[in-house]
Amino acid sequence: MTETRGRVRHRRRRTALTVGAPLALAAAGALAYGGAFGLFGGSGQQSASAATVAAWTNDVADGFASVDALGQNGTYGGRGGKTVTVRTLADLEKYATAAEPYVIVVAGTIPVNPVGKEIRVASDKTIVGSGTSGHIVGGGFFLGPGVHNVIIRNLTIRDAYQGVWNDKDHDYDAVQMDGAHHVWIDHNDLRHMADGLIDVRKDSTYVTVSWNRLSNNNKTFGIGWTTNVVTDITIHHNWLRETEQRNPSTDNAARAHLYNNYLEDTPGTDITTAYGNYSRGKTRMVLENSYFQGVRNPVIRDSTAVLVQRGNVFSGTGGRNESGGGTAFDPRSSYAYTLDKADAVPGLLRAGAGPRPSIGTATTAAAPAAAAAVKTLTVAKSGAQFTSVQKAVDAVPANNTSRVVISVAPGTYRETVKIPANKPHVTIQGSGGSRKDTVIVYGNASGTPKPDGSGTYGTGGSATVAVEADDFQARNLTITNDFDEARNQHLDGHQAVALRTAADKVLLDGLIVNGDQDTLLLDTAAKDRLGRVYVTNSYITGNVDFVFGRATAVIDKSVLTLKKRWNGTSAGYIAAPSTPANRRGFLINRSTVNGDVSARSFHLGRPWYAGGDATLHPQVTVRDTTLSDAIKTAPWTDMSGFSWKGARFAEYLNTGPGAGPAGTDRPHLTPAQAADQEVADWLAGWTPTAS
Incomplete structure (x- = not known):
């Protein structure tokens, strides 16, 4: 920022930052750097091929499948391995059973011979339908003992039915797992099989089943077949229609979290539901915001089981509807999630469950023409078109109308980079196996003198990377400002920006943005201009106002790591918004705040009325986020004579030792208010799509 906010001076620690696999974002407790994989699974590698620039390639599991356990860091399937397209059963089996990771794209209809055969799947695989x-x-498919890190997605699996409704002779399932772990079953259409649609058996665990259509079957979804009580499973946003039993039947599950599912029994058909959600044996089940329509016995439990209900809707149901047996568990102690309103679930799932045209394809349905026109420029220290990132940016034609991808090879590029306003549709993408492999770094600060003697850089001018062009994207990179504050105490102005954005529709995915004071400046081209920014799957480090500016910005599924100041003290502020009135500010959503700092030493934020402009109305909402004990019990504070109570600061459903109850010094949103403060509300009609 251009003003100095108090006497806050600190410097970046001079130890190397290594970022590999943190614990899964949704897992309980603080996250840590280290290991061999990226934050949301795999190496985070982005290749230059058309298939790997589509948004779906970066998707990873939520729910229990996202939790770090059993030596596995979340569930990301074959991400980082080769992408292959298959059209025959022989090729599908070849790659599904291979030892190495693969993303296997099924393009077309593959008949299985003999009928009922279950294709064995090895670890580290994504099997995804093409549109x-x-x-x-x-x-x-069959996932055997020890198989892990598997995604089965966007497929239609159907028609192994042998003519017997309650078939006892043919164990033909759509997906069966015996002793597997870290499995994500998402956006599939499963129907008309001889036995079950999904069987999660024999101590399989860390499973998430989401956004599927399950229909026209007798035994839908069974969980258990074990006397052990170890299975952890999340089942959300699934549409179960015309299914008789096991919807699901959950036996001896340690933790079963079911939310936002739609169970529908259509009257006048040959299929009548016997029961809906069933908590059996020693299962502990939490059932939230689901919608039951016309279902007999919608919710039942054994006397030995625990079943907690909240927020569900029952329309035209009858028979058993039960709960009780204890307190079950708190899903938010393991991962973050956001509930949709129960009465919106039928419409939401009719529109969104099952295979999607934009998944598994090289281009997205929303922008095929732009994707087809992608031009790639390469940067490397040698053997590429350009030796610096800025030289590649300079080569982009002014007022270009289609996407230009600047693919940057692994290495450290000590330079400043500016994408001017007349060069939209630019992507800067690291081509290495991890976001830490490609580093853009410089060390200017606000008070650093310019070489030409024309003054100092100022806060905005200190940025290592400055983005002034709309529709910009950055992926799989580290962007750092390594200004050494300890050695520059004589300078007046220690704000040192790593990344500045002053544009609209900016997508930042899979980044490390590293600094101390004023790390990430999310701004707009002018006060009256909209500047939407979506940050996801990323790390942001700092200590004083290290996320700041007037943009409308979402930080989603990311880690904000708090750092000590240059002299070893712990004190600071995460956010300093300068939001214009009648516009949205910062939304920190489904993320984690951690860091090696003292307990109760950091504020979530303070309001920045830039230049003393009292017409501003700063906003920060922190929701569904895990807060470490570094956060103060009164998490907001004043700034430059302006009270935080005049700003729009709030929390909602945060967890962790830094979370706290609502009070005068800690505003919380009501559920009704929270419903109007979702990611879509911030992005206002823009759907960020990697291209």
């Missing part, structure tokens, strides 16, 4: 074209007919 709505990927069909497996007459068979399914």
